[in-house]
Amino acid sequence: MRRYAAEVSYDGALFRGWQVQPGLHTIQGSLEAALEALNGTPVSVAGAGRTDMGVHARAQVCTFDLPKAWEPARLLLAINAHLPAGVSAMRVAPVPEDFHARFSAASREYVYFLWNASTIYPMLAPYVCWVKNSSAYEWSRAAEACRYLEGTHDFGAFCRAVDRPDDSVRTMFRVRLRQKGNLVWLRVLGNGFLTNMIRIMMGNLELVAKGVHDPDWIKTLLEEGTSRSEGGRTFPPEGLFLWKINYEDSPWTPNKKRYDVK
Amino acid sequence: MRRYAAEVSYDGALFRGWQVQPGLHTIQGSLEAALEALNGTPVSVAGAGRTDMGVHARAQVCTFDLPKAWEPARLLLAINAHLPAGVSAMRVAPVPEDFHARFSAASREYVYFLWNASTIYPMLAPYVCWVKNSSAYEWSRAAEACRYLEGTHDFGAFCRAVDRPDDSVRTMFRVRLRQKGNLVWLRVLGNGFLTNMIRIMMGNLELVAKGVHDPDWIKTLLEEGTSRSEGGRTFPPEGLFLWKINYEDSPWTPNKKRYDVK
Numbered sequence: 208m209r210r211y212a213a214e215v216s217y218d219g220a221l222f223r224g225w226q227v228q229p230g231l232h233t234i235q236g237s238l239e240a241a242l243e244a245l246n247g248t249p250v251s252v253a254g255a256g257r258t259d260m261g262v263h264a265r266a267q268v269c270t271f272d273l274p275k276a277w278e279p280a281r282l283l284l285a286i287n288a289h290l291p292a293g294v295s296a297m298r299v300a301p302v303p304e305d306f307h308a309r310f311s312a313a314s315r316e317y318v319y320f321l322w323n324a325s326t327i328y329p330m331l332a333p334y335v336c337w338v339k340n341s342s343a344y345e346w347s348r349a350a351e352a353c354r355y356l357e358g359t360h361d362f363g364a365f366c367r368a369v370d371r372p373d374d375s376v377r378t379m380f381r382v383r384l385r386q387k388g389n390l391v392w393l394r395v396l397g398n399g400f401l402t403n404m405i406r407i408m409m410g411n412l413e414l415v416a417k418g419v420h421d422p423d424w425i426k427t428l429l430e431e432g433t434s435r436s437e438g439g440r441t442f443p444p445e446g447l448f449l450w451k452i453n454y455e456d457s458p459w460t461p462n463k464k465r466y467d468v469k
Numbered sequence: 470m471r472r473y474a475a476e477v478s479y480d481g482a483l484f485r486g487w488q489v490q491p492g493l494h495t496i497q498g499s500l501e502a503a504l505e506a507l508n509g510t511p512v513s514v515a516g517a518g519r520t521d522m523g524v525h526a527r528a529q530v531c532t533f534d535l536p537k538a539w540e541p542a543r544l545l546l547a548i549n550a551h552l553p554a555g556v557s558a559m560r561v562a563p564v565p566e567d568f569h570a571r572f573s574a575a576s577r578e579y580v581y582f583l584w585n586a587s588t589i590y591p592m593l594a595p596y597v598c599w600v601k602n603s604s605a606y607e608w609s610r611a612a613e614a615c616r617y618l619e620g621t622h623d624f625g626a627f628c629r630a631v632d633r634p635d636d637s638v639r640t641m642f643r644v645r646l647r648q649k650g651n652l653v654w655l656r657v658l659g660n661g662f663l664t665n666m667i668r669i670m671m672g673n674l675e676l677v678a679k680g681v682h683d684p685d686w687i688k689t690l691l692e693e694g695t696s697r698s699e700g701g702r703t704f705p706p707e708g709l710f711l712w713k714i715n716y717e718d719s720p721w722t723p724n725k726k727r728y729d730v731k
Contacts, residue, residue: 216590263592283588297588326545326559328478330525334592 208272210306211282212458213238214298215267219444220333221293224260225267234258234294238269241289245282246273255308255452256315259403261444263334265318266297268452270308276301300458308452314380316396316451317405319442324389335390336409336446341416346391349412350384352422353393356408357382360429364438365408366401375401375432384412394450403441410439470534472568473544474720475500476560477529481706482595483555486522487529496520496556500531503551507544508535517570517714518577521665523706525596527580528559530714532570538563562720570714576642578658578713579667581704586651597652598671598708603678608653611674612646614684615655618670619644622691626700627670628663637663637694646674656712665703672701 217234227236235252242250255268277285283299290296305311320335323344327337338344356379363375381396393412395405411428414420428438479496489498497514504512517530539547545561552558567573584597585606600606618641625637643658655674657667673690676682690700 216592218591221591265590280587287588293591295588295591297590325542326549326557328527328559329480329483329555329557330478330596 208274208304209276210270210272210302210304211277211279212268212270212300212302212306212308213283213286213296214459215264215269215294216297217264217267217294218333219258219261219263219447222260224262225254225257232291234264234267235269237291237294238271238286241286242271242273244289245285246275253308255312256400256449258447258449259444262447262449263445264449266451267449268308268312268454268458270302270306298459300460302458306454306458311454312452313455314396314398314453315400315449316394316453317400318395318448318450319393319405319409320446320448321391321393321409321442322389323386323391333445334448336442338413344413344416345418346384346386346416348418348422349416350386352412352415352425353382353384355423355425355429356395361432362401362404362429363432364428365404365411367403367407367441370402372401377401377404382408396453405447406442406444407438409442409446412439413442414439470536470566471538472532472534472564472566473539473541474530474532474562474564474568474570475545475548475558476721477526477531477556478559479526479529479556480595481520481523481525481709483553484522486524487516487519494553496526496529497531499553499556500533500548500558503548504533504535506551507547508537515570517574518662518711520709520711521706524709524711525707526711528713529711530570530574530716530720532564532568560721562722564720568716568718568720573716574714575717576658576660576715577662577711578656578715579662580657580710580712581655581667581671582708582710583653583655583671583704584651585648585653595707596710598704600675606675606678607680608646608648608678610680610684611678612648614674614677614687615644615646617685617687617691618657623694624663624666624691625694626690627666627673629665629669629703630698632664634663639663639666644670658715667709668704668706669700671704671708674701675704676701 222234223231225234227233238252250271252269252271279299286296322335322337323341359378361375362377377399379397384393484496485493487496500514512533514531514533541561548558582597584599585603589599621640623638639661641659646655
């Protein structure tokens, strides 16, 4: 068997989330169906991160094994020929057998987009969270609060309550909120994320931007590991993009020695 | 009666073009229906430019008359509450009675977006023309050819043959083609446009980028006013955006003396 990595982009609104579920139109299910069509027998696809229903991906990464050696450009075309509307493979590369989309990942980057105006361009509406009455928000306060999210913390208060794991400690390498015109975006680079974590971050940062809490309230939420009920709302999925998965050795440099197919 | 101007954005894929047609879902028709719902009686809407089926608008401008004086922010909300998916009013302002979306316009700007790669992000696909096998194109040649399009010329060879008017002379104030990564875009500012003119410009510029013709072939097309059949293909509508309508006195500064409602 030969292992391949693929970078995949999708419009989350057209699927019932990443994870394969019998009878439902999912991204993982669509990829597995496309690969089975090429291969003749079933193929398992492992994703770097499971995105929830409605969440988009600019560059999700997945790995899978095929018995036959494929020229990457041909494999890319063949996969895309079998994928439904709303999902595309953007790149494909052969990788070593021990490379795994999820377990080999060093960090993951998500971006949440928010539209901060009383009207919205129709083309943009499916890809941002539109906050209509936010003209008085002070986003600089939320940007200031982001620094408390950086570092290693127990993010228990930033997880959907029913999904809170025993170990809710994660490391955020970089958390930044920026504004340009009517667009506000939160960019988070971390080693892993809890259920709804970025969407709950947005809800808490919104309370800071609104002036309900001071920026250092974020620090209190982290330190006291308070229950989810004390935080802000969970932002809707449509503003969230899985932006990039980082690996120590990129799968996208197939000419590098480490990734030579043997 | 009081006259208002509205800036309108729409996703062309969801409509049968701008112009009202009985029984068809058009942008002008949707705006007139929304205004009739507010007003109780029919309202005529005049657009700055008719966009063809499938063409998008970032900022179309239209004017209409209402018997009642509206506070602009309230009128904007009321119009949007009655518009269907895919079209939004972005701004509304009272304007003098002699202001007309089309006849008062000093210039119009269109942008054509082209995606120059072997794969495409699904979110981008509805808003660009994807040219899959264009990796060998030299877009710098096309950018060079753009300067021949600037100025006052007979654009007869850049018009859908059956729609060629008696007077096909138009003035292009600025024509620029740029590339950033996989995205290539043509930005054209002119005093008026013939049917499919920008989409035909793209087809002719493509032949230059491909090396079929030299950049100064564009000059020959203009000077000889040759028939449409000698040029390149007509690019599809999905990459085209009506970007901006310019007026000597902007309708969007309602506090300026000229635009005070009497």
